[in-house]
Amino acid sequence: MGALLFGYNTSVVNGALDFMAKPSQLGLSAWAQGVVSSGLTLGAAFGAVFGGPLSDKIGRKKLLTWLGVIFTVFGLACGLAPNTTVVIICRFILGLAVGAASGTVPVYLAEIAPAAKRGKMVSMNQFLIVFGQFLVFGVNAFLGNVFGDNAGIWRVMIALASVPGIALWIGMYAMPESPRWLTSKNRFADALKVLYRIRSKAQAEAELQEIKVNSEKEKAEQAEAASWKDFKKNWIIQICITGGMLGIIQQFAGINAIMYYGSQVLRDAGFAANAALIANVANGVFSCIGAIVGMYTIDKLGRKKLELTGLIFCAVALVVVGLIKTYAGSASWTPFAIMIIILVYIVIDQGTIGPVTWLLNSEIFPNRYRGLGTGITIFTLWFANFLVGLLFPALMAALGLATVFYIFAGCCILGAWFVAVRVPETKGVNLEDIESFFRARYDKSYKGESKI
Structure with missing residues (x-):
């Protein structure tokens, strides 16, 4: 449900913004639409930073329970908001x-899943994110077409x-508490x-012993809890x-420009307004297909190979869309061709780049640093997400669809180079062993060897 809410809340504006922009409602300009959309992702950047340490302190289970309360209260408050300012505040919260x-x-799932199934379990998180997006696209298409005469339907x-x-x-x-969090509290x-x-x-007794051994090693290195120093x-x-x-890389590959402004x-691309709203549901369907593909391949093909493959093919798809828009923008077949290629792009992205990013970020930090570490990296992800959501409408207006997609394609190529030279393959590797890869490369005091 946490992942589903993630997808639902980030993408609910895709379809609602047109109604919110009507003069009888909030009268949003292109820039204001970007602020309303990205206000949530700016909040998410800070939530990622504070969420990690808070989950380390009070536990994964208790934090997720309280998040359910916040989603409930402020979801209703956003729908009842009297003006744009209140909408932005509620979406930030x-x-x-x-x-x-x-x-x-993802950390909770990685900590309760056995190593052999960890990729599939954490990728289920990615599937539920995109299922939440599909769900909201379907709901918005239904409400927009059936009750579209009432501009206030965005509130519902x-x-x-x-x-x-x-x-x-x-x-x-x-749900149970994370066993690794419990052992961190003795x-x-x-x-x-x-x-x-x-x-x-x-399996339970063997895994507890393994966690204990790792915990004792960490305590031997430093008695106090992990901190910013x-x-x-x-x-x-x-x-x-x-x-x-x-x-x-995940964000600048462009996926959320489609998810937020599809x-x-x-x-x-050439579709009429109502047809675009209905066709947008296909984005959600193909997102789910991609997430399912990723869920069943990530532990078989490996994280690094999937990430590289996804970035290369996403770059190709984005360039093809740009070329069609540039050289055949007025052709009768252009809207359908662009839609088909975007759907292929979505399947590739959601089956590779999407789940691999979340999974690797849940795996690469040692247990002792995981809360703070994932907070930092997820903050970065969300801030990049915020920039995409804020700037995409303005860039579309200033540069056009083709140029923006060329920029995203270039980011994919640069991302593929980074993954090739910096990212370890963590398929089937115990969380406790991943640390050795980074220490062998970057810690001069480390006497061991990489176990990857």
Whole structure:
């Protein structure tokens, strides 16, 4: 539900903005639409920073429960907002919850999943994000076409986000706490009880022993809890750079320009307004298809190979859209050709770049640094997301669809180079062993060798 709310709240403006921009409603300009859309992602950037340390302090389960409350209350408040200022404030607060959830949910899943299934479990998070986007696209298309004569229908579109918020709020009471978080608090008996619920007896006892050994190593290195001063260590800085760049690459590949402004992109391609709203639902459908593909391939093909493949093919698709718009912009077949290529691009992105980014960011930090570390890298991801959401309408107006897509394609190529030279393959590797890759490369005091 946390991931579904992530997808629903980030993309609910895709279809609602046209109604919000009407003079009888909020009368939003192109720039104001960017601010309303990106206000949530700005909040998410800060939520990612504070969510990690907070989850380390109070636990993954308790934090996700409180996030369900925030999603419920401020989803309703956003729908009832009397003016643009209140909408932006409510979406910023929702963004805080989205950001905290975006960092906490993958970590929670990675910590409770066995190593062999960790990729599939964390990729389920990606699937639920895009399912939330598909859900809101479908709801908005239905409401926009059936009740489109009432310009205030955007309030219903946005307020419906409170429904999955209630489900998260209540559902977390039935979920176990992370066994790795429990061991970090020396609650070994409670951790074993959780492991007995989600593993066989032998697996539970073996995994607890492994976690204990790693915990003792960490305590031997430094008695106090991880703090910001720990992030002055070069090898930790390098992990942060790697995770942060993965987030920037994911966003500058352009996927959320489609997820937030898909109906506007399709109108620019040549579709009529109502047809664009309906066609936009296909974006959600193909996002789900891509996420399912990624969920079943990420542990078979590996993280690095999927990321590289995705970036290269996304770059090709973006260039093709740009060329069609540049040289055949007025042709009768252009809208359908662009829509088909965008759908192919979505499947590729959501099946490769999307899940790999979240999974790697949940894997690369040692347990002791995971809360703060993922907060930093997810902040970077969300700030990049904020920039895309804020600037895309203005860039579209100033440069046109083709040029913006060429820029995204260039970012994909640069991203592929970075992944090739900096990112480790973590497929099937225990979380405790991933640390060795970065320490062997970047920690001069480290005497061991990389286990990857």
